[in-house]
Amino acid sequence: MTAAQSKKITQKPVASATGGELRAFLTRLHFYIGLFVGPFILVAALSGTAYVLTPQLENYVYRSYLNGVSSGQPQSLEAQVNAARAYHGADKSLFAVRPATEMGKTTRVMFADPTLGESETRAVFVDPVTLDVKGDLVVYGTSGVLPIRWVIDIFHRNMLLGDFGRNYSELAASWLWIATLGGFLLWFWRRKTDTAKTQSKEGATASLRRVHSTIGVWIGIGLLFISATGLTWSKYAGDNIDALRQSLNWVTPSVSLKLESVAAPAADHAGHTDHSAHADHGKASTAPTTSGLPDPATQIDQVLATARSSGIIDSPLVEIRPSKSADKAWMVREYDRSTPTQVDTVAVDPRSMTVTSRADFATFTIVPKLIRWGIDLHMGIKFGLVNQIAMVMIGAALSVSIVYGYILWWKRRPAAGAPARTLAQSWLYLGWPAKLGVLVVATALGLALPLMGLSLLAFVVIDLLRWRLDKSRRAGRRLQAAPAE
Numbered sequence: 001m002t003a004a005q006s007k008k009i010t011q012k013p014v015a016s017a018t019g020g021e022l023r024a025f026l027t028r029l030h031f032y033i034g035l036f037v038g039p040f041i042l043v044a045a046l047s048g049t050a051y052v053l054t055p056q057l058e059n060y061v062y063r064s065y066l067n068g069v070s071s072g073q074p075q076s077l078e079a080q081v082n083a084a085r086a087y088h089g090a091d092k093s094l095f096a097v098r099p100a101t102e103m104g105k106t107t108r109v110m111f112a113d114p115t116l117g118e119s120e121t122r123a124v125f126v127d128p129v130t131l132d133v134k135g136d137l138v139v140y141g142t143s144g145v146l147p148i149r150w151v152i153d154i155f156h157r158n159m160l161l162g163d164f165g166r167n168y169s170e171l172a173a174s175w176l177w178i179a180t181l182g183g184f185l186l187w188f189w190r191r192k193t194d195t196a197k198t199q200s201k202e203g204a205t206a207s208l209r210r211v212h213s214t215i216g217v218w219i220g221i222g223l224l225f226i227s228a229t230g231l232t233w234s235k236y237a238g239d240n241i242d243a244l245r246q247s248l249n250w251v252t253p254s255v256s257l258k259l260e261s262v263a264a265p266a267a268d269h270a271g272h273t274d275h276s277a278h279a280d281h282g283k284a285s286t287a288p289t290t291s292g293l294p295d296p297a298t299q300i301d302q303v304l305a306t307a308r309s310s311g312i313i314d315s316p317l318v319e320i321r322p323s324k325s326a327d328k329a330w331m332v333r334e335y336d337r338s339t340p341t342q343v344d345t346v347a348v349d350p351r352s353m354t355v356t357s358r359a360d361f362a363t364f365t366i367v368p369k370l371i372r373w374g375i376d377l378h379m380g381i382k383f384g385l386v387n388q389i390a391m392v393m394i395g396a397a398l399s400v401s402i403v404y405g406y407i408l409w410w411k412r413r414p415a416a417g418a419p420a421r422t423l424a425q426s427w428l429y430l431g432w433p434a435k436l437g438v439l440v441v442a443t444a445l446g447l448a449l450p451l452m453g454l455s456l457l458a459f460v461v462i463d464l465l466r467w468r469l470d471k472s473r474r475a476g477r478r479l480q481a482a483p484a485e
Contacts, residue, residue, distance in 0.1 A: 021430050021431075022430065023185075023186070024426045025429070025430060026186060028423045029426075030179060030186060031409070032423060033179045034402070034409070036458075037179070038402050038406070040168050041172045041176055042398075042402045042403075043159065044169055044173070045395045045398045045399045046395070046399055047156035048391070049391070049396060051152045052388050052392055054148060054153075055381070057148060058149050064134060064135065065106065065134045066105060066106055068100070068104060068105060068106045068129060068130070068132070069104070071103065071129075072129035074100065074128040075128060075129065075131060077099060077297075077320075078298060078301055080099075080109065080126045080131065081097060081109055081296075081300060083131040083133060084111075084126050084133065085297075087133040092111040094109070094322055095121045096110045096144075096320060096322075097109050097110065097320045098144065098319050098320075099128070099316075099320075106134055107126045108123045108124075108144065109125075109126055110144065120138050121138070121139055122137070123144065125137075140153075144319075163235070166235050167235075169234065170231070170235060170236065170237060170451050171452075172230075173230035174227075174231065174237060174449040174451050174455075175452060177224050178452075180220050183216045184216070184217055187213035187217050190209070205411055208407060208408045211401075212404040212405050215398075215401040219393075219394050219397045222390070222394040223394070223398065225374070230378065231449070234451075236450040240448055245367070248367075250367040250371075251368070252368040252371065252372070253364060254345070254359055255331065255357040255358060256356070257329045257331060257357070258328065258329075259329055293323055293326060296323070299350050300320055300322070303320060303330045303348045303353070304318070306353045306354070306355065307346050307348055310358065313333075313334060313346060314342070315334040315344075317335050317336040317342070318332060319332070319334075319335055320332050321333075329347035329349050330349075330350055331346075331347055332346050332347075332348060333346075338381060338382060339383055341361055341382075343361050344361050344362075345358065345359045346358045346359075377391075424467050
C-alpha cells in the first residue's frame with residue numbers, strides 16, 4: 001500500500017459552506033429523527049387522535065350513568081348528596097360535587113377513597129329529580145374523566161408504563177417541531193426537482209417523497225402547535241417551562257383557600273389530607289364530622305348560591321369542593337373550557353357565606369390565557385366538534401406521512417455494504433460558521449429539552465460507530481485491491 005493510498009483513506013472531508021452541504025446535513029438529521037423517533041411520534045399521533053374522539057364515545061358507553069329523567073323539579077344538592085351516601089356508604093368522605101349541567105343529566109357526587117390510586121375518586125351518579133342512583137364509576141384527575149377516556153389518555157401520555165413511559169411522549173414532542181421545520185426546508189429545496197423527477201425513471205420515489213413532504217407542509221403549523229403544547233405537560237422540558245414561567249411571572253392565578261385564624265377543635269390539626277380529613281362526612285346530615293366540621297351536605301346549596309351571587313360563577317358546568325379543615329374555605333370552580341372559556345374559581349367561607357378569594361379568567365394576563373387556550377385546542381375541546389375534526393385530520397395526516405416516510409426509506413435504502421454519508425460526515429463538510437452554529441443550537445436545545453439532548457448524543461454515538469465501521473470496511477477493500485509491491 002502506497003503512502004498516497006493511505007493518506008486518501010484517512011483524510012478528513014473538505015469543509016464546505018455551500019447550501020448543498022447544509023441540505024445534506026439536514027437530510028441526514030431528518031432521516032435519523034424519522035428512523036429512531038418516528039415510531040414514538042406515530043404512537044402519540046394515533047393515541048392522541050383516539051383521545052380527541054372520546055367525548056362522544058364516553059357519552060355513548062356511559063349513557064346509563066350520565067342520563068336521568070328529562071323533566072321535573074330538581075331536588076336540593078343536599079338531598080342528592082345524601083342519596084349518593086345511602087348508596088355508597090355513609091362513612092365515605094365527600095370530595096366534590098358536579099351538579100347536573102342540564103335537564104336530563106345526572107349529578108356526579110365524588111367521594112375520596114383510600115383504596116383507590118392517586119388522583120382517583122369514586123363518582124356516584126344521581127338523578128337530580130328522582131334521586132335514583134344510576135351507578136358508580138372511578139373517575140380520574142381534576143377533570144373527572146371516565147374510565148375509557150382515562151385509559152386512552154394514559155396510553156397517550158405514557159403507554160401505560162407509568163413515569164418511565166412519559167419519556168416516550170416527551171421524546172416525541174421534543175423532536176416533532178425539529179422534524180417539521182427541517183422537513184419544510186427540505187421540501188422547499190426539492191420541490192422543483194421532485195416535480196421534474198416525477199416524469200423520469202425516479203418518478204416512483206419522487207412521488208412518494210412529494211406525498212410525504214406535502215402532507216407535512218400542509219399540517220406543519222398544527223404540528224408545531226401540538227409539539228409546543230405537548231411539551232408543557234412533559235416531565236423534564238415541562239419543569240424547565242414552569243421555571244421560565246415562574247421567573248417571568250407568567251403563572252396562572254389561583255384562589256387562596258386559607259381562612260382567617262379560627263379556634264380549631266382539639267381533634268383538628270394542620271396537614272389533613274384529602275383521604276383522611278373527613279372520615280365521618282357521611283353520617284346524619286346534622287351531625288358534625290370527626291374533624292369538627294359541619295356536615296358539608298347541609299352547606300352545599302348555600303355555598304353554591306353564594307358563589308353564583310358573586311357574579312363570577314355563572315356556568316352550568318361547575319364543581320363544588322368542601323373544606324378539608326376548619327381553616328380552609330370551600331372551592332367552587334367552573335370547568336367549561338370551550339368557547340367562551342369559563343374557568344373562574346371562588347373560595348367561600350362556610351362560616352359567613354362570603355367569597356374570600358377569586359380567580360377570574362377575564363383578569364388573567366395574556367400568557368396564562370394563551371396556555372389555557374392552547375391546552376384546550378390540543379385536547380380538541382376548545383371549539384367543540386370543529387376542533388375535534390381538525391385535530392383528527394392532523395393526527396391522521398401525520399400518521400400517513402410517517403408511514404410514507406418509512407416506505408420511502410425502504411425503497412431508497414443503500415445496497416448491502418454500500419457506504420452512506422453519516423451525520424458526523426455531513427457536519428464535517430459544513431463551513432466553520434455553520435459547524436459552530438449547529439453546536440451552539442444543539443447545546444442550547446439539549447439543556448432546554450433534556451430528552452432531545454440525550455437522544456441526540458445517542459444519534460451521534462451510533463453515527464460515529466457506523467462511520468468508523470464503514471471506513472474500516474473501505475480501507476480493507478482498498479488494501480485487497482492494491483497491487484502487491
